[in-house]
Amino acid sequence: MNGTPIAFWYRSVQDDDLEAILHIQAENYPREMQESPDVIAERIAAARDTSLVTLNSQGVCAYLFAYHSLLGRVTPLDGKFSIASKPDSLYLHDLAVSRQSTGLGIGRTLVNVAFELARMRGISHSALIAVQRSSTFWGHLGFRVYNGLDADSELMLRTYPGNPCYMVKALLS
Numbered sequence: 451m452n453g454t455p456i457a458f459w460y461r462s463v464q465d466d467d468l469e470a471i472l473h474i475q476a477e478n479y480p481r482e483m484q485e486s487p488d489v490i491a492e493r494i495a496a497a498r499d500t501s502l503v504t505l506n507s508q509g510v511c512a513y514l515f516a517y518h519s520l521l522g523r524v525t526p527l528d529g530k531f532s533i534a535s536k537p538d539s540l541y542l543h544d545l546a547v548s549r550q551s552t553g554l555g556i557g558r559t560l561v562n563v564a565f566e567l568a569r570m571r572g573i574s575h576s577a578l579i580a581v582q583r584s585s586t587f588w589g590h591l592g593f594r595v596y597n598g599l600d601a602d603s604e605l606m607l608r609t610y611p612g613n614p615c616y617m618v619k620a621l622l623s
């Protein structure tokens with residue numbers, strides 16, 4: 451590093467981000483957690499006004515898939531988004547940062563940009579499933595574990611390997 455500042459940009463996800471997103475996904479998740487290109491392409495189309503990417507001088511280096519939902523609802527792994535017409539929460543389905551760009555504050559900033567957009571839209575909460583021991587990262591962002599899921603959502607939660615946990619954060623005070 452020669453002291454030159456590193457610049458990042460944030461924008462809504464676009465159709466032609468698919469290849470970069472698949473690459474970042476492959477870097478970050480084991481085979482059993484990889485979601486299919488068709489499903490991801492559908493997500494870009496379904497949730498482009500709530501999902502974001504970060505770019506550096508080389509292109510897309512992080513993505514966040516998020517959509518308007520209801521508290522207590524869970525998207526199964528590789529499942530379709532069910533977007534709520536009267537949402538109370540921003541569901542963060544997947545956040546991943548390219549290996550080269552981790553530890554630079556990109557993940558935290560991407561999530562905070564999504565929170566600001568949600569607040570402007572009057573969305574009161576955010577929720578997610580923490581996987582791959584990421585609950586500490588989410589805890590730093592104000593999320594707390596919620597254990598009151600109904601039986602259907604518990605089944606959806608169990609589509610994720612390891613010890614997935616459902617977490618919630620208030621966005622509006």
Ligand SMILES: CC(C)(COP(=O)(O)OP(=O)(O)OC[C@H]1O[C@@H](n2cnc3c(N)ncnc32)[C@H](O)[C@@H]1OP(=O)(O)O)[C@@H](O)C(=O)NCCC(=O)NCCS
Pocket residue numbers: 478544545546547548551552553554555556557558559579580581582583584586587590
């Ligand atoms: C988890 C992930 C999104 C973090 O992104 P990042 O840009 O590297 O994180 P940031 O640089 O914004 O770090 C923000 C803070 O979280 C901490 N942190 C980062 N990754 C962490 C992790 N896996 N566990 C615990 N803390 C973590 C950082 O040290 C930093 O702490 P600070 O606020 O005290 O400085 C990224 O490592 C990643 O893509 N992981 C693989 C995919 C994944 O598991 N995503 C979560 C799905 S639920």
